[in-house]
Amino acid sequence: MKIEERALAIRQCIFKIACYGSGAHIAPALSMADLMAVLYFDEVLRYDAKNPAWDDRDFFILSKGHACLALYATLSMAGFFDSNELKTFTHSGSRFGGHPKMGDIPGVEASTGALGHGMLFAAGIALANKMDGKDSRVYTIVGDGECEEGSMWEGFMAAAYHKLDNFVVIIDYNKYQAMDSLEKIMGLNDFSSKLKAFGFSVADIDGHDCAAIKQALTERELGKPRAVIANTIKGRGISFMEGKPIWHCRMPNEEEMEIALADLHMTAEELKIL
Numbered sequence: 001m002k003i004e005e006r007a008l009a010i011r012q013c014i015f016k017i018a019c020y021g022s023g024a025h026i027a028p029a030l031s032m033a034d035l036m037a038v039l040y041f042d043e044v045l046r047y048d049a050k051n052p053a054w055d056d057r058d059f060f061i062l063s064k065g066h067a068c069l070a071l072y073a074t075l076s077m078a079g080f081f082d083s084n085e086l087k088t089f090t091h092s093g094s095r096f097g098g099h100p101k102m103g104d105i106p107g108v109e110a111s112t113g114a115l116g117h118g119m120l121f122a123a124g125i126a127l128a129n130k131m132d133g134k135d136s137r138v139y140t141i142v143g144d145g146e147c148e149e150g151s152m153w154e155g156f157m158a159a160a161y162h163k164l165d166n167f168v169v170i171i172d173y174n175k176y177q178a179m180d181s182l183e184k185i186m187g188l189n190d191f192s193s194k195l196k197a198f199g200f201s202v203a204d205i206d207g208h209d210c211a212a213i214k215q216a217l218t219e220r221e222l223g224k225p226r227a228v229i230a231n232t233i234k235g236r237g238i239s240f241m242e243g244k245p246i247w248h249c250r251m252p253n254e255e256e257m258e259i260a261l262a263d264l265h266m267t268a269e270e271l272k273i274l
C-alpha cells in the first residue's frame with residue numbers, strides 16, 4: 001500500500017472510531033494522520049507490534065493526547081491490538097478513553113492529555129536511552145498551542161543541553177488551538193528560529209507531504225535534538241472541518257456526515273467496519 005493510501009486509511013479509521021464513541025477530537029487527529037503514516041508505515045519507527053516492550057524499540061509519545069484517535073487508529077492498523085475493540089471508544093469500562101493511558105493499551109508509551117507533559121517525558125526516555133548506550137530514537141508529536149505551556153520550553157532547553165540527538169520533536173503546526181487561532185490567542189511565530197536558538201536541528205516542512213516528512217524524520221545532526229515543524233491543516237481530509245476551529249471537538253450532524261463520508265471515500269456501510 002502506498003504511504004498516501006495508508007494516511008487515508010488512518011483518516012477513515014479515525015472517523016470510524018469517533019462515530020462509535022463520544023467527545024471525540026476528530027480535527028486534531030486528522031491534522032497529524034500523514035505524520036503517523038510515515039512514522040509507523042514507512043520504515044521510520046522501529047517497533048514490534050507482537051512484542052510492544054521490545055528492549056531495542058524506538059518510542060513514540062503523543063504529547064497532544066487529545067488527538068488519541070490518530071494513535072489508536074495507527075496502532076490497530078500496525079497490529080498492536082484487535083481493531084474491533086475500538087468500537088468501545090469512550091464507553092464505560094473501555095481501555096480506549098478520550099486520552100491515551102499507558103499500561104492499558106499495547107504501544108501507548110505514556111499517559112497524556114494534560115498538555116505540556118508528554119514531550120518532556122519523551123525527552124527523559126531519550127536521555128535514559130542515551131545513558132544506557134542504546135541507539136533507539138524517541139519521537140513525539142506536540143501541538144502548536146501546547147507550545148504555549150512554559151514547561152515545553154524547559155523541555156526544549158534540556159533536550160539541547162543533554163545533546164539528545166536521539167530525540168525528535170514534531171510540532172503539528174496547524175495554526176489553531178482549542179477554539180481559535182494561535183495567532184489570536186498567543187502567537188508563537190517562527191518556531192524555526194526559536195528552536196534553532198535553543199540548539200535544535202530544524203526542518204520546516206509541509207506536514208501533509210509524505211516524502212518531505214520521511215526525509216525530515218530520518219535526517220539527523222550529531223549532538224543536536226531534531227525539531228520538525230510540520231505545517232498542517234487542522235481537520236485535513238474533511239472539507240468543512242479544515243481550518244475551522246469550531247471542529248476542535250465536535251461531531252457532524254446527519255447532513256455533514258454525508259459530506260464527511262464522501263470526502264473520506266467511504267460508504268455508510270464501510271463506516272461500521274473496524
Ligand SMILES: Cc1ncc(C[n+]2csc(CCOP(=O)(O)OP(=O)(O)O)c2C)c(N)n1
Binds near residue numbers: 115143177234
Ligand atoms: C494543561 C492543559 N490545559 C488545557 C487543556 C485543554 N485543551 C485540550 S486540547 C487544547 C488545545 C490544544 O491545541 P494544540 O496544542 O494546538 O492542538 P491541536 O488540537 O490544535 O492540534 C486545550 C487547551 C489540556 N488538555 N491540558
